Amino acid sequence: MRFPYSRIVSAFIAFLLTLLVMWVGLPLLAPLYLLLSLVAVQEYTALMNLRGIPIRRRSLWVASVLTLPASLPVTYPGMQPLFDGVSWREALLGLFALYLIALEVVKPNEQSVYSVIFTLFGYVYIPWLLGYIITLRYTPDGVMGLWYLVLPVLAIIASDVGAYIIGTIFGKRKLAPRLSPNKTLEGAFGGLGLAVLIVSLTSYGLEQVLGLRIDLYDAILFSILVASAAQLGDLFESLIKRWVGVKDTGYFLPGHGGVLDRIDSALFAVPVTYYFVTLVVLR
Numbered sequence: 001m002r003f004p005y006s007r008i009v010s011a012f013i014a015f016l017l018t019l020l021v022m023w024v025g026l027p028l029l030a031p032l033y034l035l036l037s038l039v040a041v042q043e044y045t046a047l048m049n050l051r052g053i054p055i056r057r058r059s060l061w062v063a064s065v066l067t068l069p070a071s072l073p074v075t076y077p078g079m080q081p082l083f084d085g086v087s088w089r090e091a092l093l094g095l096f097a098l099y100l101i102a103l104e105v106v107k108p109n110e111q112s113v114y115s116v117i118f119t120l121f122g123y124v125y126i127p128w129l130l131g132y133i134i135t136l137r138y139t140p141d142g143v144m145g146l147w148y149l150v151l152p153v154l155a156i157i158a159s160d161v162g163a164y165i166i167g168t169i170f171g172k173r174k175l176a177p178r179l180s181p182n183k184t185l186e187g188a189f190g191g192l193g194l195a196v197l198i199v200s201l202t203s204y205g206l207e208q209v210l211g212l213r214i215d216l217y218d219a220i221l222f223s224i225l226v227a228s229a230a231q232l233g234d235l236f237e238s239l240i241k242r243w244v245g246v247k248d249t250g251y252f253l254p255g256h257g258g259v260l261d262r263i264d265s266a267l268f269a270v271p272v273t274y275y276f277v278t279l280v281v282l283r
Contacts, residue, residue, distance in 0.1 A: 015154070025138075030134070033134060037064040037067070040126045041057065041064060044122045045060070047241070047244045047246065048118055054114070056100060060123055060127070068131070070088035070091075070131070071131030093128060096120070129270075130270075136152075136277070139282075148281075151273060152272075154198055154202055155198070155223055155226040156227075156230045158194045158195040159191035159194065160230075162192070162194030163191030166194075167186060167188075170190070171186045172184065173186065176235055180235060199226070225272055226272055230266075233269060237264035
């Protein structure tokens, strides 16, 4: 059995490119967020149309653009809170829900309820959750936020590489055969183990060198949570594809499917990281 060197090398290159974008910050992160969000929304719309569900695509695109500034935390220079206890992100979500309902009430049809529910779900699932990448990048500030964002990226890549290697060599028992026949239980634990190892060592090193506020026990717990969230995000996207009846969400990346196929893990892992950092690390 050949060792998957190409998989490891491609993951390492992807990590370096991602690290560059995160290091530069908003000048590169903002256009990348918009590109991923708009393309993923298009893919999601096409998937739902295969099930006969109409999606307010243009409304989703506008909401995606508005989510970019709404995702900036108050720690970003010049960013002011909307109200005490209410973030711009929360306000935008509420207003978008009311907007969708108003559209369907004005011109109702037999698909109106489905349109509201699945358009709102598409907004939360893609641009709203993806916006946590920007939020986390500047939490608690532009310096420490970079390293807090590095950790889930490391966890996602380590989980993917570990699951592939261990699953290829030792995988026998299927993890979720109806959703993803190629994933095995051994691979899932292999990915989890490698993510815990990599993130724990990185967290310890960052704590020693930069004073990153996360101890070893928190790092282990964080690794387990984020790696599990990444695998859950991947399986959930597989659930959507099985429900629709397609193999890939699109063809944006030759040989790798669509954008949704690439960001599915991050959609769950990054928000989990943000809440872990704010509720546990920075408490």
